[in-house]
Amino acid sequence: MSATPSNSALRIFLVTWVGRLVSYIGSxxxxxxxxLHVYQSSGSITQFSLTSFSYFLPQLVLSPVAGALVDRWDRRRVMLLADLGAGLGTLSSWLLVAASEAGHWKLQNWHLYLTIGLGACFASFRAPAFQATTALLMPKRHLARANSLLELAAGTGQIVAPVVAGALLGRIGLSGILLIDLSTLTFAMGSLLLVRFPAPPRSEEGQRGRGQLSEEIATGWRFIRSRPGLLRLLAFVAVANLNTALVLVLLTPLALSFTDAATLGALMSSSGMGMMIGSIAMGVWGGPRRRMLGVIGFHVLAGVSLLAACLPPHVVLLGGAVFFFLFSVPVVSSCAQAIWQTKVPADMQGRVFAVRRMVALVSPPVAALVAGPLADRYFEPWMAPGGALAGTVGRVMGTGPGRGIALLLVVLGTVILVNAVTAWLSPAMRNVEEELPDTLPEPSVLRAA
Incomplete structure (x- = not known):
């Protein structure tokens, strides 16, 4: 056992982060x-949506178990196991696709759902392990910057991957892209083999929750529930996540109501840069000293951005609104994450963060289920010529295709603003940084595992 100096902690974080960045791009x-293969082979939106469902469902189910085991086990080994398991899922997909391309196997889409789900089972361990370890590696004053780098890595994968994959599919095929993913996972595992993570200091709260696995799973929720400020912050972020998921679902049909697919692609790419630039800005700035101001203040920016949907439909206006909306996301997320990391004991962060992750994973499938019916059955008919709101709201926003979706975005913006105002009026959440003690020592006093 030897002391881990702060410069070594920074090196460990950066080496691990680079591995995550490369892995995110491959994934x-x-x-x-x-x-894309599932959609092109079936022509079914339902089968297409099942690829996301098969990825999110295992993580939603396994998150509580993953959090408890992350606190029990060495976190570097947990991440190695997660990468190995994700690689097993990707390798299974490659074997099926390669056999199909060679004519030895008739590939069915449900085969891929199984392999995607297999990889997702292991991936559910990776996020809580690295998030909990970040708090042990970085000084408390730099946690928001570190979290913004994690957001940047994930955002880079989301922005770069569609462009690169589209260019490579015609040249190396699906099996070639899967091999690239395997190579990036190997790189990520190699980066983990180069470092050692500090062991989390033991706390009375963390040791009190030790016991049977079922008891440890419940400990994370009890910890949050007994602290009104953190419980209110969890509810606040849940509303924010659901609104973000709904906006991302509705953006495509809104844009296609007044422009074409080529312009939509440019719009998605340019607006997606908002999240990347927001992450970079947080990395440079580090956020406000009082992090709750960053959480609530930039949530207000997100809400105001959506109110631009009131304006006449135009690509530049929509692109600018979505840019600022997504710019706010990494700032809110990084500041909120830093609050959790400083207020939750290090040996409990796996369990507590798993509860947060489970709440976050509910948003994408819920948004996918409710966005379409809300727009198709209610808002679009209301804003059609002669619709229920055509003579009132329609006089301001206009009527016709897409105007109902625009109105729904305005409603979501209003919900965001109400969420921000009620959060600021809640003393428990507004003062959580002052009322709850910091639980983390600086990395220089931690011990290497």
């Missing part, structure tokens, strides 16, 4: 390519 390539 994004294979995810995009597999989803």
């Amino acid at each position: 994004g390539l294979s995810s995009f390519a597999l989803s």
Whole structure:
């Protein structure tokens, strides 16, 4: 056992982060390519959506178990196991696709759902392990910057992957892209083999929750529930995540109501840069000293951005609104994450963060289920010529295709603003940084595992 100096902690974080960045790009390539294959081979939106469902469902179910085991086990080994398991899922997909391309196997889409789900089971361990370890590696004053780098890595994978995968599919095929994903996972595992993570200091709260696995799973929720500020912050972020997921679902049909697919692609790419630039800005700035101001203040920016949907439909206006909306996301997320990391004991962060992740994973499938019916059954008919709101709201926003979706975005923007105002009026959440003690020592006093 030897002391881990701060410069070594920074090196460990950066080496691990580079591995994550490369792995995110590879995972994004294979995810995009597999989803595209399923849609092109079936022509079914339902089968296409099942690729996302098969990825999110295992993580939603396994998150509580993953959090408890992350606190029990060495976190570097947990991440190695997660990468190995994700690689097993990708390798299974490659074997099926390669056999199909060679004419030895008739590939069915449900085969890919199984392999995607297999990889997702292991991936559910990776995020809580690295998030909990970040708090042990970085000084508390730099946690928001470190979290913004994690957002940047994930955002880079989402932005780069569709463009690169589209260019590579015609040249190396689906099997070639899956091999690239395997190579990036190997790189990520190699980066983990170069470092050692500090062991989390033991806390009375963390040791009190030790026991049977079922008891440890419940400990994370009890910890949050007994602290009104953190419980209110969890509810606040849940509303924010659901609104973000709904906006991302509705953006495509809104844009296609007044422009073409080529312009949509440019719009998605340019607006997606908002999230990347927001992450870079947080990395440079580090966020406000009082992190709750960053959480609530930039949530207000997100809400105001959506109110631009009131304006006449135009690519530049929509692109600018979505840019600022996505710019706010990494700032809110990084500041909120830093609050959790400083207020939750290090040996409990796996369990507590798993509860947060489970809440976050609910948003994408819920948004996918409710966005379409809300727009098709209610808002679009209301804003059609002669619709229920055509003579009132329609006089301001206009009527016709897409105007109902625009109104729904305005409603979501209003919900965001109400969420921000009620959060600021809640003393428990507004003062959580002052009322709850910091639980993390600086990395220089931690011990290497």
